[in-house]
Amino acid sequence: MLDTFEILTTSGVVLWSRTYASVxxxxxxxxxxxxxxxxKSSVAGAKNGASAAENxxxxxxxxxxxxxxxxxxxxxxxAVYRSLLHISWIDKLVDNIRALFxxxxxxxxxxxxxxxxxxxxxxxxxxxxxxxxxxAGGKSDARAFKNEVLSEDTGDEPPSxxxxxxxxxxxxxxxxxxxxxxxxxxxxxxxHLLVAKAGPVAKMSRRARKMQNTNSAxxxxxxxxxxxxxxxxxxxRGRKWDADGLADEDDGVQLDYSVPTLTSDSEVEAGARPxxxxxxxxxxxxxxxxxxxxxxDLGDEVHSILADADxxxxxxxxxxxxxxxxxxxxxxxxxxFRNVVGGKVLTKQDLEKAMKGMEEHxxxxxxxxxxxxxxxxxxxxxxxxxxxxxxxxxNARIQKAMxxxxxxxxxxTSSLDLLREIDAITSPSATSLRKARPYxxxxxxxxxxGKSTNLSKICFFLLQNKYKVLIAAGDTFRSGAVxxxxxxxxxxxxxxxREGGQVELYxxxxxxxxxxVAKDAVAYAAQxxxxxxxxxxxxxxxxDQRLMSSLEKFAKFAxxxxxxxxxxxxxGTDSVAQARNFNAAFGSGRSLDGFIISKCDTVGxxxxxxxSIVHATxxxxxxxxxxxxxxxxxxxxxKWAVEKLLSSA
Amino acid sequence: xxxxxxxxxxLEASLTxxxxxxxxxxxxxxxxxxLLHFLYSTATPYTTLPSVLLLGPPGAGKTxxxxxxxxxxxxxxxxxxxxxxxxxxxxxxxxxxxNSDDPSTSYKTNxxxxxxxxxxxLLVDTPGHPKLRASSLMRLNAAEPTIxxxxxxxxxxxxxxxxxxxxxxxxxxxxxxxxxxxxEYLYDVLLTLQKRFHSRGGSRAPASMPVLVAANKLDxxxxxxxxxxxxxxxxxxxxxxxxxxxxxxxxxxxxxDVDAGEEGDWLGxxxxxxxxxxxxxxxxxxxxxIGGSVIGDGPGAEKWWKWIGERV
Numbered sequence: 001m002l003d004t005f006e007i008l009t010t011s012g013v014v015l016w017s018r019t020y021a022s023v024x025x026x027x028x029x030x031x032x033x034x035x036x037x038x039x040k041s042s043v044a045g046a047k048n049g050a051s052a053a054e055n056x057x058x059x060x061x062x063x064x065x066x067x068x069x070x071x072x073x074x075x076x077x078x079a080v081y082r083s084l085l086h087i088s089w090i091d092k093l094v095d096n097i098r099a100l101f102x103x104x105x106x107x108x109x110x111x112x113x114x115x116x117x118x119x120x121x122x123x124x125x126x127x128x129x130x131x132x133x134x135x136a137g138g139k140s141d142a143r144a145f146k147n148e149v150l151s152e153d154t155g156d157e158p159p160s161x162x163x164x165x166x167x168x169x170x171x172x173x174x175x176x177x178x179x180x181x182x183x184x185x186x187x188x189x190x191x192h193l194l195v196a197k198a199g200p201v202a203k204m205s206r207r208a209r210k211m212q213n214t215n216s217a218x219x220x221x222x223x224x225x226x227x228x229x230x231x232x233x234x235x236x237r238g239r240k241w242d243a244d245g246l247a248d249e250d251d252g253v254q255l256d257y258s259v260p261t262l263t264s265d266s267e268v269e270a271g272a273r274p275x276x277x278x279x280x281x282x283x284x285x286x287x288x289x290x291x292x293x294x295x296x297d298l299g300d301e302v303h304s305i306l307a308d309a310d311x312x313x314x315x316x317x318x319x320x321x322x323x324x325x326x327x328x329x330x331x332x333x334x335x336x337f338r339n340v341v342g343g344k345v346l347t348k349q350d351l352e353k354a355m356k357g358m359e360e361h362x363x364x365x366x367x368x369x370x371x372x373x374x375x376x377x378x379x380x381x382x383x384x385x386x387x388x389x390x391x392x393x394x395n396a397r398i399q400k401a402m403x404x405x406x407x408x409x410x411x412x413t414s415s416l417d418l419l420r421e422i423d424a425i426t427s428p429s430a431t432s433l434r435k436a437r438p439y440x441x442x443x444x445x446x447x448x449x450g451k452s453t454n455l456s457k458i459c460f461f462l463l464q465n466k467y468k469v470l471i472a473a474g475d476t477f478r479s480g481a482v483x484x485x486x487x488x489x490x491x492x493x494x495x496x497x498r499e500g501g502q503v504e505l506y507x508x509x510x511x512x513x514x515x516x517v518a519k520d521a522v523a524y525a526a527q528x529x530x531x532x533x534x535x536x537x538x539x540x541x542x543x544d545q546r547l548m549s550s551l552e553k554f555a556k557f558a559x560x561x562x563x564x565x566x567x568x569x570x571x572g573t574d575s576v577a578q579a580r581n582f583n584a585a586f587g588s589g590r591s592l593d594g595f596i597i598s599k600c601d602t603v604g605x606x607x608x609x610x611x612s613i614v615h616a617t618x619x620x621x622x623x624x625x626x627x628x629x630x631x632x633x634x635x636x637x638x639k640w641a642v643e644k645l646l647s648s649a
Numbered sequence: 650x651x652x653x654x655x656x657x658x659x660l661e662a663s664l665t666x667x668x669x670x671x672x673x674x675x676x677x678x679x680x681x682x683x684l685l686h687f688l689y690s691t692a693t694p695y696t697t698l699p700s701v702l703l704l705g706p707p708g709a710g711k712t713x714x715x716x717x718x719x720x721x722x723x724x725x726x727x728x729x730x731x732x733x734x735x736x737x738x739x740x741x742x743x744x745x746x747x748n749s750d751d752p753s754t755s756y757k758t759n760x761x762x763x764x765x766x767x768x769x770x771l772l773v774d775t776p777g778h779p780k781l782r783a784s785s786l787m788r789l790n791a792a793e794p795t796i797x798x799x800x801x802x803x804x805x806x807x808x809x810x811x812x813x814x815x816x817x818x819x820x821x822x823x824x825x826x827x828x829x830x831x832x833e834y835l836y837d838v839l840l841t842l843q844k845r846f847h848s849r850g851g852s853r854a855p856a857s858m859p860v861l862v863a864a865n866k867l868d869x870x871x872x873x874x875x876x877x878x879x880x881x882x883x884x885x886x887x888x889x890x891x892x893x894x895x896x897x898x899x900x901x902x903x904x905x906d907v908d909a910g911e912e913g914d915w916l917g918x919x920x921x922x923x924x925x926x927x928x929x930x931x932x933x934x935x936x937x938x939i940g941g942s943v944i945g946d947g948p949g950a951e952k953w954w955k956w957i958g959e960r961v
Contacts, residue, residue, distance in 0.1 A: 011774065012712040012737030025735065029708075032736040037778050074739060113744040113771065115716055115732070404784065411780045415833050419892050465895050623897070635897045638783070 002087070003063065003080045005126070007101055010036075010074035013115045016101070016122050023063060023080050031058050031065050031078065038413060038618060039378075059083060066090050068098050072385055073109045077101070089133040096129050099309035100302060128302055344388050346397070348380070354394050355380050358402060365645050367608030368573040371615035378405050403642055410610065410638045412620030416594065418562075419465060425561060426467075426531045438525040440533045440558060442474070442518070443596075444551065445566035446578055447539030450598040450625065452481070454566050455536050456488040458623070460630035463492060463501025467531040472521035473507040474514045474554075475538040482507045485536060495630065504530075514538060515550065518558035535560065542581035555586040562593045564622060567613055569603045579613040594622035597636075601626045605644045610636075699809050700742065700771035701957055704785055704838055705816030706831045707777035710865040712737055713943045714816065715774040717950055719743045737776040740785070745772050747958040770811065770961045782834065786841050789813065812859045812960040813838065814953065819864040819872040819940065822881055832885035835862070839886075839929060839936075840916050846932040857933035859960050862926075863953050864938060868945030875940035879926065882938075887924035890916050 006017040006028065035058060058065040064083045069076050077098045079090055101122065102109075108117045344350070355376050362372040379401045388397050421439070428434040441458070445451045455471070462469050471489055475481035489505045496503070506521040518535045525533045535558060540547035555563065565582050567575055583592045595613055603609075610621055621636040663670055703711045712734040720732070746767035775785040789810065815835055821827035842858050864878040873881065894915065917928035926936035939952045 006733075006735075008735055009741070010738040011741030012734045012776070013716060013741075014733035014735065017733060025733075029736045032738065033778065036738050037736070037776075037780055113742055115719055115741060115743055407783045408780050411783060413779050415779075415830055417829075417833075417889075417892055417896070419896060420829065420888075461897055633897055 001081065001085065002090070002093075002130075003082060005079050005093075005097070006077075007097070007119075008076050008078070009115070010076065011115065015075070015117045016119045018123070018126060027060050027063050027065070027080060028078060030060050031067070032076075034058070035067075036076075037408075039409075066094050068094050070098060070102055071381070073102065073106070075101070075109065089136065093129060093133050096133075096306055097126060099306050100125050100129065103305040103309060125302055128299060132299075344394075346383050346386050346388065346394065348384055350394055351380050351383055351398070354398050357395075358398055361648070362608065362611075362645070364606070365608040366569075366572055366603065366606040366612075367645075368576045368612035368615070370573075370576055371608075371612045374615060375402065375405060375409070375611070399646060403646060406611065406642045406645060407638055410614055410621070410636075410641055416620060416622055416635075418622070421561070422462075422467065422532060438470070438522065438530050438533050439562075440522055440535065440560045441562045441564065442535035442537060442554070442558060442560040443564050443566060444537050444582060444592075445539060446542060446568075449539070449566045449568045451539060451566050452484055452488065452536055454596050454598055454623070454625055454633070455534050456485075456492060457625065457630055457633040459488070459492055459503060459534055460495070461633060462532055462534075463496040463503055464499060466500050468502040468529065469504075469532045469534060470521060470525045470528075470530040471503065471505050472518055472533060472535045473505065474518050474521075474535045476508070476510050476512045476514050476517060477538040479510065481536070481538070482509065492630070515554040515557040518554060522558055542578045548581060548585045551582075551585040552587040555590045563590070564594050564596055565592050566596045566598055567609060569597050569600045569607060569609045571609060573612070575609045575612045576616040579616040579619070583617045583619060592617065592619045594620055596623045596625060597621055598625035600624050601632075605647055607641055607644050610641055611645065698744070698769055698771045699811040699961055700773050701812045701814060701961065702785070702789060702810050703772060703774045703814045703816065704789075704834070705777050705814075705863075706818070706827070706834055707736055708821070709777065709816040709818045709831075710943045711774050711777060711816050712741075714814075714863075714865070714950060714953075715741070715743055715772060717943050718745055718772060718954065736778065737774065738778075738781065740773055740775045740788075742771045742773040744769055746770070747954075747961055768961060772957075777834075779830075779834075782837070786837060789838065789841050790845060810858070812861065812957060813842075814861045814863055814957065816863045816865050817878060817882070818866055819875075819878050820866045820869040822878060823871050823873050828881060828885050829889075832882055832889055835882060836886055836889050836916060839934065842934045843916060843929070843932045846934070857935060859935040859937070860929075861953065861956050862936060862938040864940040866942055866945075867940045867948055868942040872940075875938050878940070879938040883923070883925050886916065890924055 001020065003021040004017060004019045004023045006014055008014045008017075008028075055067055055069075058067065062083055063080050065078050065080050067076060067078045075098075077094050079094050081087055081090065101119070104122065104125070105117055105119055108119075358379070359372050359376045362375065363369060367375075379398060382405070383397065383401055386397070388394065425434075425439040426436055428436060443451050443455050452475075459469050459471060471485055473482045473485050475485075485507070486505055489503055492501075492503050506517075506524055508517045508520070514537060521535065522533055537551075537554065538547075540551075542548065563586065565579070567578060571578070579592075579595070586592075597607075597610055597613075600607060613619075614621060624634045624636050626632045626634055703715065705711050713732075716732040716734065746769045748767060773788075775781075775788070815838060817831050817835075818827065822831065839860070842860070845858075862879070862882065864873070864875045866872050867874070917924050917931075926938070929936050937956065939956060941948050941950050941953050943950060
């Protein structure tokens with residue numbers, strides 16, 4: 001069944017949650033990081049208002065997450081359940097809860113400068129919804145659980161009293177702030193829970209369990225004949241009441257407070273059945289007549305809120321057309337005025353034209369159409385419904401939003417300090433149990449993009465930092481490739497001899513298997529005490545399956561710590577396909593670690609290739625080649641790229 | 650027809666130079682701007698509250714601290730005052746108030762009930778994910794009123810940042826992987842503050858910026874004590890500084906302005922061998938390291954609160 005349901009804000013605070021089986025918080029954290037922050041291409045970005053069915057489910061470590069997002073208020077609704085289970089009504093639940101929650105607490109959610117939303121009463125709405133959907137959708141499996149529940153309940157040991165008071169306190173809503181982990185006694189949903197696992201719920205008070213016991217009856221009456229059970233159950237319930245409920249009258253009153261819906265449930269049932277039931281608890285039932293109305297009201301309220309939300313949605317899609325000539329004229333004038341002064345609430349129509357312009361601008365900067373469209377869609381989604389600042393035009397707002405999303409896209413997730421990584425591998429700290437070994441780096445790419453040149457540039461940079469470098473000639477195919485590297489090595493030797501760097505070439509001539517050469521080179525380097533091994537590879541066309549397939553073997557044999565792909569800044573739309581194919585070429589367990597964008601000095605402002613490849617692979621750009629000299633290698637600066645991309649010269 | 654007639658009449662009347670029309674017109678011209686002024690000045694708060702920026706790597710406990718401080722006064726909640734939290738995507742700010750007579754009062758005391766004068770400020774919680782750090786740093790940069798950043802939209806430029814709280818996870822720092830990433834972020838923060846000091850224009854120097862390194866999660870057994878957190882971070886910052894000085898230049902810096910690029914990237918005092926937080930005093934950046942814990946039976950958050958109270 002459902003493991004947990006959470007309602008959280010984009011700022012990270014959980015407003016309301018219900019946990020049935022404890023789920024590690026990393027599941028939801030990873031979900032947020034992957035879907036909302038990094039926008040991995042496998043999972044589509046967050047669409048505002050899309051129902052849970054439209055959002056692709058997110059799977060992580062045995063759990064499946066269904067989710068929906070309310071952009072305007074910045075709230076995410078997530079349901080987590082085991083991937084093994086198939087729950088047909090889960091989409092409906094997420095959507096309905098969203099409509100309910102937004103309908104009930106909209107005012108509180110829009111308050112500025114606070115994270116507190118008092119929504120303790122939401123428990124009962126959730127229960128009502130869950131019960132309804134479960135009954136509608138899960139009749140068949142509900143039946144299977146029920147008998148087990150009954151048998152297990154009687155076998156359980158007595159509970160600890162604090163549990164009871166804790167949960168009751170929560171019911172009264174005496175305190176503000178959300179209260180996670182409240183397993184509310186008496187929810188029908190917990191029935192299945194008891195069977196599924198032994199978490200906090202198993203330790204629930206006896207009273208609570210008793211409640212479940214009684215409560216499973218109405219569900220059963222709906223789908224199976226009550227005759228068989230009606231006999232066994234009233235007896236069981238009666239015994240329990242005798243043991244506890246009747247002995248302590250105060251408890252009965254408290255029960256009334258805490259579980260109104262539930263008692264009423266039982267009452268409905270009690271009314272339907274003659275005899276023993278009424279006889280046993282006549283006094284308690286009588287005083288709880290109020291409970292019935294609460295249930296009815298709650299159900300009606302829930303339905304009216306849901307209907308409202310539906311109506312609003314359909315109305316929103318319908319009444320987009322302008323209303324009358326005068327109205328449109330006035331709003332047009334007002335819109336123009338607001339466009340200059342600011343404070344205008346942006347709509348899709350307002351943005352359309354400006355977004356087209358922005359897309360053109362990006363295309364002119366050599367961004368692949370695919371990436372440009374994605375960026376523009378993201379910005380548009382972000383801006384619809386946003387109010388512009390005072391004296392801010394739409395274009396300025398779009399520019400700003402684009403700057404933010406470009407920065408977000410190009411910024412790497414982890415640190416890219418190459419020297420530090422090399423140090424960590426070649427001279428591991430005493431506490432870690434790794435053995436020192438050479439750091440292996442390999443460079444791949446399409447023909448003629450500058451693999452060997454960039455390799456020697458990196459080599460120069462490493463030599464300046466006094467590393468001992470071995471260059472392995474992995475291009476055993478193109479004639480002259482080994483000699484070319486030999487020339488580079490000779491030059492580098494001369495350049496850095498004074499500074500103390502050491503470099504050597506490892507080559508086996510032509511015609512050998514590149515993967516084997518690489519493997520031998522690594523072994524040789526380990527033996528001779530080199531710090532870094534740089535492996536050159538033959539250039540290959542990214543859509544040639546035969547050539548690309550050898551890369552997988554290469555990655556397996558050489559075990560590089562870093563695989564860098566060299567991409568030309570000159571290339572246009574093809575960069576997306578290049579990056580994707582190379583990224584996928586190393587087998588399932590390995591992907592690219594970074595890009596080197598060469599020939600950036602030849603394109604001026606049109607550095608769109610950067611965006612295209614990062615968009616395609618989510619792999620960061622490490623270095624940028626800006627010239628012909630060994631020293632013309634630069635760290636990639638996000639700010640620089642964003643400035644170039646947005647400059648309108 | 651009749652409506653057209655009345656409109657015509659009205660137009661004629663308004664265009665005839667009669668004293669009523671002139672007086673009405675004059676009155677409108679004089680009163681309208683004043684009315685507009687009042688309308689807008691009441692709509693936007695006239696004074697901006699001072700704010701405290703909460704930075705740090707993801708998972709350090711920033712949002713948890715935020716909720717703790719906000720809910721602290723009503724500690725009768727079920728699971729303690731700290732709400733469950735997840736990775737943040739957007740910054741959020743909450744309004745808090747300190748007792749301005751005695752900043753050492755606990756955050757738990759409800760200031761509404763007491764006669765003491767309360768000073769309000771905003772605590773700004775920022776997302777810690779590396780992809781989202783740029784905007785936080787931009788906000789820090791924009792703390793100077795003269796620089797208006799184009800990236801800060803929601804009043805960040807207006808709000809005056811009084812202090813920075815940098816949260817670290819003391820338990821995670823114990824093992825190797827978290828330390829470099831944490832230190833890198835701290836390095837960027839301190840470098841931003843240092844550059845901000847350098848970039849002061851004219852006579853107005855930016856106010857000094859105190860930084861609190863809050864070593865969180867001291868309730869855990871594996872957590873490092875504050876002193877050790879400090880020395881580890883200092884050592885790591887020194888290593889990063891050395892690595893950056895050796896590393897490649899950033900793209901966009903041409904050969905000509907190499908000097909300009911190098912000037913700005915060296916954190917702390919020139920030529921010093923080891924980095925220490927004390928070196929940042931030179932740039933009016935006062936760094937303190939205080940341990941505490943948001944949840945559990947640890948030392949609690951009282952010391953941090955006191956620090957914030959004194960700075961606000």
